[in-house]
Amino acid sequence: DCRKWHGQHGPMDIAPPLFQQMPEPLLDLKNECNEYDGFMTDSDNPTKQYGCYFVQQFRKPLNKSDPNSESIRASTWSAYLNGISRPNLQVLDSATVLKLVFDENEPTKCIGVAYEYKGQIYTAIARKEVILSAGVFDTPKLLQLSGVGPKEWLQPFDIKIVAENSQVGNNFVDKMASFMAFETYEQLPALPLSFRTFAWLSNSGLKESNRNWTDIQIFLYSVNPDISFDAPIIGYDPTLAYLQPRIPLITFLIYHTQPEASGTVKIQSLSPYDRPQIDHGWQNLSEYDRNNLQYIVNFVRNFTKNMQWGRKYVKQELFPGNRYGGSDILYRQLNLGSGYHPAGTCGLGKCTDNEARVLGIKNVRVADISLFPTQINVNPIGYHPAGTCGLGKCTDNEARVLGIKNVRVADISLFPTQINVNPTYILYSMCEKVADLIIQQHSQDR
Structure with a gap:
């Protein structure tokens, strides 16, 4: 059965648990x-x-x-990245993407991303497309910060609407x-x-x-x-x-x-x-x-x-x-009941200033959970969140974000519905499919 239903030459190897x-x-x-x-x-x-x-x-x-x-x-590192040396691949860790950058003359055309690295702000310009792989939480967050999302969510922050896409951040499953x-x-x-x-x-x-x-x-x-x-x-x-x-x-x-x-x-x-x-x-x-x-x-x-x-x-x-x-x-x-995560008794910005210095006295800072001004809500989740940029809803059927140009999604936020099993290998397959679509499109453009 294993040889019948499984591939034999893919980058990820699957095996049953090992018992002596x-x-x-x-x-x-x-x-x-x-x-x-x-x-x-x-x-x-x-x-x-x-x-x-x-x-x-x-x-x-x-x-x-x-x-x-x-x-x-x-892992994906051992399967896809370890030992690879390519002129078109540069991995920059400890960098934070701030938002998408759009063409001033064509407001819905994405031309790159702004990011922060070691305290400096940079812009990476895309020659063809920007691929969002920030995950089920940060992919919709980046789109919303960039002006792409439900209008009623963005207007309270005076964010300029680039494209109203009601599905960005919805359908979280x-x-x-x-x-x-x-x-x-x-x-x-x-x-x-x-x-x-x-x-x-x-x-x-x-x-x-x-x-x-x-x-x-x-x-x-x-x-x-x-x-x-x-x-x-x-x-x-x-x-x-x-x-x-x-x-x-x-x-x-x-x-x-x-x-x-x-x-x-x-x-x-x-x-x-x-x-x-x-x-x-x-x-x-x-x-x-x-x-x-x-x-x-x-x-x-x-x-x-x-x-x-x-x-x-x-x-x-x-x-x-x-x-x-x-x-x-x-x-x-x-x-019900205590979550055993008490907080707030020396709340940041209330008992202290915004740099944790106790108000009214000098040379004293707080550095524990009492600083938290509010409780943090934690739910008993299944750790397989998906759906916030659903395929065919937030994106078209080739993972391109609707309403803007040159942006695709390649992470689990693409799943339009929850799946019945652990999603990892399905996610890898889906991202490989997105890569194939990108190669196919730009091969035709040559």
């Missing part, structure tokens, strides 16, 4: 998967998109001719993620938090009966007991950690991958150094979103209570607790 010896709990889990649509030997097989699987990773073999070669973690934590009878083999070994893909059936359309993703983690048991669990008080015993636990990371809710990313000042205002749009969840979250929670609870694996290894639920349902988890994280 598969831990017994994982082997037991694999053997019990028939109850959950069976085990998938290759999770990227398009003929079967649901079931249990070991999460594949980007890994680069040190010797491609040796099937047993050791491998290292692969992300997976809804939360955690469920369980105490186990014994310590299971600890896995690094970045090493999400075992996962489920499934369909709640609440919106789409086709089993290959999945809207649920669940990852299983095992946490080292040397870490305080409540530290990795949202909802527990880390300040009481010293009172708690070191107990073994597992954590399920649960994803609602196709939420109906969407939000916005919009500028909140004229400064390119300020973060944009991010609203997930999760304040009022739809019935489908609430029911899907509840379905996932019930799925995990049934697995830990009624399946042989759960009865063998799981002692009790720690978080959120049996009295809470699926949407309650999200509600508690968004609205």
Whole structure:
């Protein structure tokens, strides 16, 4: 199947997780998967998109001719940039793009970007196009600061409208993620938090009966007991950690991958150094979103209570607790309890001046979180945000921003909708497609 459905010569190498010896709990889990649509030997097989699987990773073999070669973690740097020397490529780090630059005689024609580097302002002039790859938050921010976006968002800052594009910063979508934590009878083999070994893909059936359309993703983690048991669990008080015993636990990371809710990313000042205002749009969840979250929670609870694996290894639920349902988890994280991020007791610009010097006395500055004049809002996101410059909405079908000339987008903000799985390899493929479109267009221009 791997040779049938996977390419053999691309720059990014994919491999299953490496085990010197598969831990017994994982082997037991694999053997019990028939109850959950069976085990998938290759999770990227398009003929079967649901079931249990070991999460594949980007890994680069040190010797491609040796099937047993050791491998290292692969990335876009190791795949695309390492060792490349080209006269048309210059990478400038620690530089900040400030805005797009437009032709004075043709106001919608982009001719380059202004950027700051080591305290100096420069302008980079494009011979053909400007490619925006600043990501789901900063790509729409740069467009809005440059006068491209919804008119009602830009007018309060007296930004000159270059092109009114209502989709810039709209349609912000992300997976809804939360955690469920369980105490186990014994310590299971600890896995690094970045090493999400075992996962489920499934369909709640609440919106789409086709089993290959999945809207649920669940990852299983095992946490080292040397870490305080409540530290990795949202909802527990880390300040009481010293009172708690070191107990073994597992954590399920649960994803609602196709939420109906969407939000916005919009500028909140004229400064390119300020973060944009991010609203997930999760304040009022739809019935489908609430029911899907509840379905996932019930799925995990049934697995830990009624399946042989759960009865063998799981002692009790720690978080959120049996009295809470699926949407309650999200509600508690968004609205209830201390987030353990107190701030503001020596607010910048109030208790102090704007350089953190305490007002009324000399030679005293504040340098801690009490400086924060307001609380910082953090949501339980799925870390796969997308959609703020959606293909076919904010851009045309070749990723060119509508309303202006010579600007394309090549990052995850192009995704017009959320996807059901981790987006990395799809994002790489999409950016390669955008590169092909650029080459194709300018080859024809010669």
